[in-house]
Amino acid sequence: MKLNNLRGYKDVVGAVKHVPTTSISRKIIPYLFLLPSLSGLILFRFYPIILNFYGSLYRTSYSSQGETSIFAGLSNYIDLYYDSVFWNSLKVTFILNLFINPIQITIALIVALLIKENTLFNRISRTLFLIPLGISIAISSSIWKILLNQTYGLISGILEFLSIPPQPFLTSSNQAIWCIVLVASWCGISYWMIFFLVGLQEIPNELYESAKIDGSNNWNTFWKITLPLLKRTILFVTVADTSANFLLFVPTYMLTKGGPNMSTDTLMYEAYSSAFIYSDFRRALTISSVLLIILLIVIFFEFKMLSKEDQ
Amino acid sequence: MKRILLLTTIVCMFLIFTGIVLAAEEITFIAGSWMDTNAKDFKEINGYDYIDRFEEETGIKVNVTTYPFEQLFQVIEVGMKAKSSQCDVLEVDSPLTASYAVRGYLDPIDDLLPPEEQGKFFPATVEIAKWNGKVYNMPFENSTQFMYYNKDLFEKAGIPFPSMDVNQRWTWEKVVETAQKIQKNINKEGETKIWGLLFDQVNRPYQMLVLPQSLGAGSGVSPDGLHVEGYLNNEGWIKAMTWWYNVNNTWKILPKGVGTSETIGMFAAGNIAMYVGGSWNIAFLEKTREEGRLNYGIAPHPYFKDGKPVTPTNSWHLGINPYSEHKEAARKFIKYLTSDKFMADWFKGVKQLTANRVMNEVIVNSPEYKKFPLNAYEKITTYELAKTATPRPTTPLWLEWEDSVGKAFSDVQNGSDPKTVLNNYSSILERMAKKYQ
Numbered sequence: 001m002k003l004n005n006l007r008g009y010k011d012v013v014g015a016v017k018h019v020p021t022t023s024i025s026r027k028i029i030p031y032l033f034l035l036p037s038l039s040g041l042i043l044f045r046f047y048p049i050i051l052n053f054y055g056s057l058y059r060t061s062y063s064s065q066g067e068t069s070i071f072a073g074l075s076n077y078i079d080l081y082y083d084s085v086f087w088n089s090l091k092v093t094f095i096l097n098l099f100i101n102p103i104q105i106t107i108a109l110i111v112a113l114l115i116k117e118n119t120l121f122n123r124i125s126r127t128l129f130l131i132p133l134g135i136s137i138a139i140s141s142s143i144w145k146i147l148l149n150q151t152y153g154l155i156s157g158i159l160e161f162l163s164i165p166p167q168p169f170l171t172s173s174n175q176a177i178w179c180i181v182l183v184a185s186w187c188g189i190s191y192w193m194i195f196f197l198v199g200l201q202e203i204p205n206e207l208y209e210s211a212k213i214d215g216s217n218n219w220n221t222f223w224k225i226t227l228p229l230l231k232r233t234i235l236f237v238t239v240a241d242t243s244a245n246f247l248l249f250v251p252t253y254m255l256t257k258g259g260p261n262m263s264t265d266t267l268m269y270e271a272y273s274s275a276f277i278y279s280d281f282r283r284a285l286t287i288s289s290v291l292l293i294i295l296l297i298v299i300f301f302e303f304k305m306l307s308k309e310d311q
Numbered sequence: 312m313k314r315i316l317l318l319t320t321i322v323c324m325f326l327i328f329t330g331i332v333l334a335a336e337e338i339t340f341i342a343g344s345w346m347d348t349n350a351k352d353f354k355e356i357n358g359y360d361y362i363d364r365f366e367e368e369t370g371i372k373v374n375v376t377t378y379p380f381e382q383l384f385q386v387i388e389v390g391m392k393a394k395s396s397q398c399d400v401l402e403v404d405s406p407l408t409a410s411y412a413v414r415g416y417l418d419p420i421d422d423l424l425p426p427e428e429q430g431k432f433f434p435a436t437v438e439i440a441k442w443n444g445k446v447y448n449m450p451f452e453n454s455t456q457f458m459y460y461n462k463d464l465f466e467k468a469g470i471p472f473p474s475m476d477v478n479q480r481w482t483w484e485k486v487v488e489t490a491q492k493i494q495k496n497i498n499k500e501g502e503t504k505i506w507g508l509l510f511d512q513v514n515r516p517y518q519m520l521v522l523p524q525s526l527g528a529g530s531g532v533s534p535d536g537l538h539v540e541g542y543l544n545n546e547g548w549i550k551a552m553t554w555w556y557n558v559n560n561t562w563k564i565l566p567k568g569v570g571t572s573e574t575i576g577m578f579a580a581g582n583i584a585m586y587v588g589g590s591w592n593i594a595f596l597e598k599t600r601e602e603g604r605l606n607y608g609i610a611p612h613p614y615f616k617d618g619k620p621v622t623p624t625n626s627w628h629l630g631i632n633p634y635s636e637h638k639e640a641a642r643k644f645i646k647y648l649t650s651d652k653f654m655a656d657w658f659k660g661v662k663q664l665t666a667n668r669v670m671n672e673v674i675v676n677s678p679e680y681k682k683f684p685l686n687a688y689e690k691i692t693t694y695e696l697a698k699t700a701t702p703r704p705t706t707p708l709w710l711e712w713e714d715s716v717g718k719a720f721s722d723v724q725n726g727s728d729p730k731t732v733l734n735n736y737s738s739i740l741e742r743m744a745k746k747y748q
Binding site: 085151171173257258259262281 | 392
């Protein structure tokens with residue numbers, strides 16, 4: 001029976017009756033539906049990860065015949081252990097994530113709370129907040145690079161107008177990392193705000209009304225109703241934002257190239273440099289593997305922490 | 312009879328087929344995106360398309376695929392790692408010779424540049440094309456640097472112009488003194504709108520390496536190309552880096568945070584008094600002069616008072632993919648591009664210096680090279696390429712070395728201690744060099 005020939009409830013029931021009901025087919029059918037996305041996941045996610053780990057166990061040797069690969073066990077990981085550049089990159093990655101994730105998540109939540117009501121002003125504000133999402137991060141990084149230039153940038157010009165000396169935003173070891181946080185957050189906050197807006201709209205209005213009748217103020221309502229009911233969204237945003245920021249690359253590449261003084265040299269940028277600047281793919285694969293393990297550990301703890309609070 | 316007829320038909324078809332295949336031999340030439348503009352300029356001046364001419368002469372079809380500067384390196388890396396036969400001839404940044412050679416990215420081509428033919432090329436171009444005694448690519452283009460200066464700013468500050476004479480070239484000490492004077496005389500108290508000095512490829516080793524080289528500190532790599540400790544952080548390098556630190560942080564005569572692509576624009580806008588840049592900038596600067604936006608002059612590249620004149624050099628060479636299926640055709644194409652006749656036409660049309668000395672003849676015989684600004688080629692370029700041009704180090708570590716040394720110059724520019732920076736990058740590079748040792 002063709003689906004477009006279905007007429008009303010009886011036809012639908014009739015169609016459902018045609019679905020095989022044996023226990024084997026019941027078990028198989030869900031997997032068949034999952035097969036396309038599962039195969040995509042295996043092909044484009046798990047297979048490259050396995051390939052990445054496998055590649056990190058080999059070493060490249062140079063001879064008159066060119067490059068040859070030799071099995072080296074964990075020696076690439078041991079080299080990394082004694083590599084000061086790697087430890088610096090690890091430190092930079094952790095510092096960046098320690099600040100960028102709470103900043104992005106908190107501001108995104110505050111903005112979502114401020115504009116959740118469906119008023120004209122909020123509708124305009126939502127549109128304005130979504131503008132950064134319409135610009136690719138590569139383009140916005142380029143624009144920010146011009147704005148933050150110490151010699152001819154707009155921000156330096158404004159500071160000069162206010163009798164404040166121009167700041168070495170991108171050329172100072174102390175300021176460059178904050179510029180990366182700023183540019184990544186300018187794009188990131190709008191993105192994560194959308195998830196919070198959806199989460200807030202899922203909370204039944206009746207709960208707020210009854211809290212109001214019971215005399216609860218906005219502060220109490222937020223802590224007692226909004227936040228507990230937003231836990232699932234917060235968990236998702238936290239995990240997704242952490243993953244995104246651990247793998248953050250474009251602002252670093254466009255603004256600072258890991259400098260000055262390696263102050264923005266994240267693991268992701270170091271992996272890129274190893275592969276595409278130094279042509280040392282083995283080191284890049286090893287760094288990527290370590291980055292993946294760290295990310296899994298961090299996400300595991302995030303899950304654990306948020307689900308514990310949920311209980 | 313039928314059998315004979317059938318056999319004749321098969322033989323004929325075979326001959327036709329092989330004939331078609333031979334006639335349609337095709338090679339791919341991977342190059343930088345500038346080759347598109349160069350091809351247009353070449354055709355405009357010389358009246359013929361260089362690819363069409365080669366195809367007519369040899370029957371070999373050439374596909375030219377071009378990429379922007381940074382992508383070109385990545386395309387070559389990825390293609391060669393995959394042992395791809397997709398390209399046959401590639402444009403090679405000449406300091407990468409050793410790096411590509413140890414990775415097996417280039418086919419040795421000693422027969423294309425036998426010892427008796429090497430004299431036709433400028434010495435630095437031949438030197439950098441070799442690794443372990445073998446020639447890995449054919450010298451094609453070349454480069455040198457001038458010190459451009461803004462005549463209006465010099466006049467405004469009451470300072471006489473530097474001479475075009477190579478024997479009267481300025482020292483870096485005089486450049487600093489002049490830059491300070493110009494900034495002081497022109498800028499208002501407390502603001503810097505006019506800067507004394509700027510480098511074309513600021514912080515890139517191509518441009519900056521001449522600072523330690525001028526002080527006799529070497530090129531930062533051991534003679535075997537496998538070590539940096541003691542070479543990158545020796546006294547001369549520290550002295551050169553300290554000068555660079557002072558230029559940016561003590562004397563403050565150079566604007567910070569300006570990328571390579573922005574420097575020429577700053578000079579053309581009249582914000583820079585002295586601009587140390589490539590000869591290739593003449594075409595753009597001449598346009599701004601004709602439009603009345605910039606009144607500029609040209610002087611030879613400066614040197615340190617306690618050192619010797621040294622100038623940056625080298626450019627793009629041509630190599631053959633070892634995995635190419637059309638090596639013979641690729642050789643013919645390279646031979647055509649580096650022939651005396653073609654090199655002379657290339658220099659006339661593109662105005663890009665050539666590795667072949669034949670460009671000197673064009674300079675001597677063409678009237679346009681007698682007047683400003685092209686007279687700088689006769690008065691400065693020919694001398695620099697023959698006497699002061701010093702190549703970058705020949706090392707398999709070039710990729711790592713270039714990036715790290717660029718970062719070292721950048722860190723010092725941003726206020727880091729020169730000695731600490733050089734020691735830091737020396738130990739990083741020494742670790743990276745292990746894989747080639």
